[in-house]
Amino acid sequence: MRDDFARAAESYDSAAVLAREVGARMAARLDLVKIAPARVADIGCATGDGIRELQQRYPKAQALAVDYALPMLRAVKDRTPLTQRIMRRAPRLVNADVRALPLAANSLGLVWSNLMLHWLDDPLPALRELHRVLEVGGLLSFATLGPDTLKELRAAAAKVGAGDTARRFLDMHDLGDMLVAAGFGDPVMDMELVTLTYAAPRAFLADQRHLGVRDALLGHQGWRDWRRLLGAWPRDAEGRLPASFEIVHGHAWKPEPRQIADGRAVVKFHSR
Incomplete structure (x- = not known):
């Protein structure tokens, strides 16, 4: 998938309707959180909509744009305003996998991740790594696809007996359990359904190709099965093809440690 995503850097923005909509909804949720992070990171930043949002929201924070596809990071650089470059406020570009970040422990105040974690077969190692790099009191804010996606x-x-090869996604309860297992405290999870409509199957498939996720999202099967499946896709009242995406939102904080590195418990005494 890395190569597909890298090749999609030039076409990504033309098809990233869902990512932009989800990013706007993630930003609205941050309105309810009063934080002033010194360092923020967009993990799986693609062409940079998220990191630009974070820079606007937290102008004093150092911004990190993290992605494992170098062409996406080049796109972030190309879209950085000249004034930011002159004033040395451009986001720092980090080419890395979320499961092995080249960042110090306890170094980030806010981690943002928009529609990235669901591409991992097992998100738990990534969540543990995000917990590691967050400072105590730091916030993880993310959105992923849920199991009702492309229902x-x-x-x-x-209906037509074709293979269901589309990728399966975790539900919010499983993700909440993983957050707790990774060390986060009191995660808050919720979900919503966002439906896009297409004039024809070709437009839907083109969008997924431009995003670099068509094969990862839909899987592989014979063209005859695809023809039968797409032919049975129900249309809405306006004759368009609905494609539903379940969006799972998660917020979780990094609490104070209960143990130190050697395994001993942390006990605090408070005077009266």
Whole structure:
């Protein structure tokens, strides 16, 4: 998938309608949180919408744009205003995998991740790594795809007996359990359904190709099965093809440690 995503850097913005909408909803949720982080990071930043939002929201913070696809980071650089470069306020570009970040422990006040974690077969190692780099009291804010994503296509596949090869996604309860297992405290999870509509299957497939996720999202099956499946895709009242995406939102804080590195428990005494 890394190569597909890298090749999509030039076409990504033309198809990233869902990512922009989810990013706006993530930003609205930050309105409810009163923080002043010194360092912020967008993990899986793509072409940089998220890091630009964070820079606008927290202008005094050092901003890190993190992605494992170098062409995406080049796109972030190309879209950075000249004034930011002159004033040395451009985001710092970090080419890395979320499961092995080249960042010091306890170094970030806020981690933002928009529609990235669901591409991992097991998000738990990534969540543990994000917990490591967050400072105590730091916030993780993320959005992923949930299990009702593309329910229309799954129903069409069942109707015609075609293979359901679309990727399966974790539900918010499983993700909440993983956050606790990674060390986060009191995670807050919620979900919503966002539905995009397409005039024809070709437009939907083109969007996924431009995003660099078509094969990862839809899987592989014979073209005859694809024709039957796409032909059974139900249209809405306006004759368009609905594609639903379940969006799982998560907020979690890094609490004070209960143990130090050698395993001994931390006990605090408070005077009256």
